[in-house]
Amino acid sequence: xxxxxxxxxxxxxxxxxxxxxxxxxxxxxxxxxxxxxxxxxxxxxxxxxxxxxxxxxxxxxxxxxxxxxxxxxxxxxxxxxxxxxxxxxxxxxxxxxxxxxxxxxxxxxxxxxxxxxxxxxxxxxxxxxxxxxxxxxxxxxxxxxxxxxxxxxxxxxxxxxxxxxxxxxxxxxxxxxxxxxxxxxxxxxxxxxxxxxxxxxxxxxxxxxxxxxxxxxxxxxxxxxxxxxxxxxxxxxxxxxxxxxxxxxxxxxxxxxxxxxxxxxxxxxxxxxxxxxxxxxxxxxxxxxxxxxxxxxxxxxxxxxxxxxxxxxxxxxxxxxxxxxxxxxxxxxxxxxxxxxxxxxxxxxxxxxxxxxxxxxxxxxxxxxxxxxxxxxxxxxxxxxxxxxxxxxxxxxxxxxxxxxx
Numbered sequence: 001x002x003x004x005x006x007x008x009x010x011x012x013x014x015x016x017x018x019x020x021x022x023x024x025x026x027x028x029x030x031x032x033x034x035x036x037x038x039x040x041x042x043x044x045x046x047x048x049x050x051x052x053x054x055x056x057x058x059x060x061x062x063x064x065x066x067x068x069x070x071x072x073x074x075x076x077x078x079x080x081x082x083x084x085x086x087x088x089x090x091x092x093x094x095x096x097x098x099x100x101x102x103x104x105x106x107x108x109x110x111x112x113x114x115x116x117x118x119x120x121x122x123x124x125x126x127x128x129x130x131x132x133x134x135x136x137x138x139x140x141x142x143x144x145x146x147x148x149x150x151x152x153x154x155x156x157x158x159x160x161x162x163x164x165x166x167x168x169x170x171x172x173x174x175x176x177x178x179x180x181x182x183x184x185x186x187x188x189x190x191x192x193x194x195x196x197x198x199x200x201x202x203x204x205x206x207x208x209x210x211x212x213x214x215x216x217x218x219x220x221x222x223x224x225x226x227x228x229x230x231x232x233x234x235x236x237x238x239x240x241x242x243x244x245x246x247x248x249x250x251x252x253x254x255x256x257x258x259x260x261x262x263x264x265x266x267x268x269x270x271x272x273x274x275x276x277x278x279x280x281x282x283x284x285x286x287x288x289x290x291x292x293x294x295x296x297x298x299x300x301x302x303x304x305x306x307x308x309x310x311x312x313x314x315x316x317x318x319x320x321x322x323x324x325x326x327x328x329x330x331x332x333x334x335x336x337x338x339x340x341x342x343x344x345x346x347x348x349x350x351x352x353x354x355x356x357x358x359x360x361x362x363x364x365x366x367x368x369x370x371x372x373x374x375x376x377x378x379x380x381x382x383x384x385x386x387x388x389x390x391x392x393x394x395x396x397x398x399x400x401x402x403x404x405x406x
Contacts, residue, residue: 026271027150041284087245114318119310126302140306142352162331198229205247303375312343337394347383
C-alpha cells in the first residue's frame with residue numbers, strides 16, 4: 001500500500017473516530033433531554049411545558065410575515081440546520097469518504113434498503129383501511145444515528161472498526177432516504193412564486209460555487225433566503241438545508257476544505273444544542289389517561305413492530321442474507337450476530353421518527369398524537385435493550401489493542 005493511500009485511510013479513520021465520539025456524547029444528552037421532557041409532561045409542570053412549546057413567535061419584514069408556534073420554529077427552523085449538516089456529511093462521504101468507494105456501499109446499502117422496506121410494510125399491514133394513519137408509513141423507516149452510535153460506544157474497543165463503518169454508512173444512507181421521502185411524500189400545497197424565489201436563491205448558491213467562492217458566510221446568507229422561500233413554498237423547509245449543503249465547496253485552491261471546516265464547526269452545535277432542544281420539545285408525552293387502547297392501537301403497534309422487528313429483520317434479510325449466500329463479504333472481524341445487533345440498534349428511531357411523525361400527522365388534528373409518540377418511545381426503548389443484549393453476546397470479550405489502519 002502506498003503512502004498516499006495509507007495517509008488517506010488514516011485520515012478517514014481519525015475522522016470516523018472523532019465523529020462517533022461527538023455523536024455518542026450527543027446521544028447521551030439526547031436521552032437526558034428526552035427523559036426530562038417526559039418527566040415534566042407527567043408532572044404539575046405539564047401546562048407550563050405545553051404553553052412553552054405552543055408560544056406564538058412571529059417575525060415580520062415588510063409584508064413578509066412568518067408566524068408559528070415555538071414548536072414549529074424548532075421543527076422547521078433548527079431542524080433545517082440539522083439537515084444542512086446531514087447534507088454536508090453526505091456530500092463529504094460521497095466525494096471523500098466511505099461512499100466514494102462503491103465496494104463499501106453494497107453491504108450497508110442492502111441493509112438500508114431492507115431496514116426501510118420491511119418496517120414500512122409492517123406498519124402498512126397494521127393500518128390498512130385507515131387513510132389518515134397510512135400517512136405515517138415512513139415513521140418506522142428512520143434511524144437515530146446519535147442514539148445508535150451512543151449505544152455502540154458502550155462496548156468500547158470490543159466493537160470492530162468494520163462494524164462501526166457499517167452502522168455509520170447505513171445510517172447515512174438511511175438519512176438520505178429520509179430526505180427523499182420528506183421531499184416526495186410530506187410536502188403540502190405548492191406556491192409557485194415561492195418555489196421560483198427558492199430556485200433563484202439556489203441558482204445563486206450554485207453559481208457562487210462555480211465561481212470558486214469559498215467564504216461560507218456568503219452561502220449562509222443565501223441560505224436564509226432559500227429557507228424562507230422553501231418554507232413558504234409548501235415543500236418542507238428542512239430541505240433547504242440539504243440543498244444549500246450541496247453547494248458548499250468541498251475544496252478551495254489553497255487545499256483547504258470549506259465544507260469540512262463548516263461541518264466541523266457546526267457539528268457540536270447540532271449535537272449538543274439543536275437535537276437536544278428538538279428532543280425536549282417533541283418527546284414530552286403525557287401518559288395521563290393512556291391505557292391499553294392506546295398501546296394496542298394500530299398506529300402504535302405498527303410503529304413498535306416496524307422499528308423493533310422490521311428494522312433488524314429487514315437488515316438481516318437483505319444484508320445478512322446476501323453475506324450468508326456469499327454475494328457480498330462481511331467486513332473483517334464482523335459476524336452475522338453482530339449485524340443482527342446493529343439491526344436492533346437501528347430500531348432506535350427516536351429523533352428522525354418523531355420528526356417524520358410530526359410531518360405525517362400535522363394536519364390530522366392531533367388524532368394520532370399519543371399513538372405515534374408512544375410507539376416511538378416504546379420501540380426505541382425495547383430496541384435499545386435488545387441491541388445491548390445481542391451485541392453483548394456477539395462481540396468479542398476483549399477489544400483489539402489498536403484500531404489503527406494497517
